[in-house]
Amino acid sequence: MADTLKIAMPKGRIYKKASALFREAGLDIPVDMDETRKLVIPVQEMGMEFIMAKPVDVPTYVEYGVADIGIVGKDVLMEENRDVYELLDLGIARCRMSVIALPDWKPGIQQRVATKYPNIASQYFREQGQQVEVIKLNGSIELAPLIGLADRIVDMVETGQTLKENGLVEMESIFNITSRLIANRVSYRMKNTQIQSLCDRLQEVIPTSEVK
Numbered sequence: 001m002a003d004t005l006k007i008a009m010p011k012g013r014i015y016k017k018a019s020a021l022f023r024e025a026g027l028d029i030p031v032d033m034d035e036t037r038k039l040v041i042p043v044q045e046m047g048m049e050f051i052m053a054k055p056v057d058v059p060t061y062v063e064y065g066v067a068d069i070g071i072v073g074k075d076v077l078m079e080e081n082r083d084v085y086e087l088l089d090l091g092i093a094r095c096r097m098s099v100i101a102l103p104d105w106k107p108g109i110q111q112r113v114a115t116k117y118p119n120i121a122s123q124y125f126r127e128q129g130q131q132v133e134v135i136k137l138n139g140s141i142e143l144a145p146l147i148g149l150a151d152r153i154v155d156m157v158e159t160g161q162t163l164k165e166n167g168l169v170e171m172e173s174i175f176n177i178t179s180r181l182i183a184n185r186v187s188y189r190m191k192n193t194q195i196q197s198l199c200d201r202l203q204e205v206i207p208t209s210e211v212k
């Protein structure tokens with residue numbers, strides 16, 4: 001009997017899409033799992049165990065090896081910069097990281113940028129040769145330029161509805177985002193057969209047009 005394969009699953013919007021992908025791959029995931037408050041959930045199939053995590057914490061659990069593998073957005077992966085293997089682009093939860101401002105924005109001397117992603121934003125503006133003060137927020141980022149906390153924001157855009165409803169414009173798209181399957185470096189060697197078999201099954205159901 002193989003060891004349990006521990007998977008850090010992000011609660012929220014990625015979980016819904018990831019569990020649908022697992023089911024498409026023929027893995028027997030109970031449909032209502034996102035409605036339970038249970039945080040460690042055994043899944044019979046392939047001897048898996050789901051660890052229901054806050055999305056931003058997934059790379060931490062995987063780096064420390066308390067989860068063998070995990071599912072996480074490319075945005076979090078880049079921001080957290082943890083020592084993990086990136087195994088697979090799952091092509092789900094597609095959106096983009098962008099610089100956003102009010103339509104009348106003009107470059108000024110003292111620029112403030114609000115974001116949930118201070119590392120990504122700082123690196124981006126450094127590469128652009130722009131000196132900005134980065135302010136970390138935890139949600140409703142679009143509020144910042146509306147109420148004068150910041151001149152610009154760095155945030156995700158999917159449908160563009162949030163921008164439209166708040167009269168904001170996308171100045172530049174920085175990179176595209178999809179969810180990724182990541183692995184702990186030791187687990188990848190020790191549980192390679194199980195991990196590879198899961199990757200193979202998932203790969204069969206990721207539409208090629210979705211993979212970037």
Ligand SMILES: Nc1ncnc2c1ncn2[C@@H]1O[C@H](COP(=O)(O)OP(=O)(O)OP(=O)(O)O)[C@@H](O)[C@H]1O
Pocket residue numbers: 010011012013014054055056072073074075076093094095156157158159177178179
């Ligand atoms: N509007 C969106 N469209 C598509 N994918 C998105 C969108 N917003 C976020 N994502 C992706 O989903 C991931 C998780 O987002 P979600 O909103 O579920 O978590 P969160 O905001 O980090 O969680 P919490 O609400 O617990 O703070 C993001 O890291 C990103 O990869």
Ligand SMILES: O=P(O)(O)OC[C@H]1O[C@H](OP(=O)(O)OP(=O)(O)O)[C@H](O)[C@@H]1O
Pocket residue numbers: 138139140141142155156157158159160161162163
């Ligand atoms: O282009 P759209 O389809 O409108 O999606 C983009 C919005 O979705 C995310 O917010 P989320 O729903 O995670 O809420 P948050 O403000 O709490 O981060 C993101 O931060 C944008 O605000």
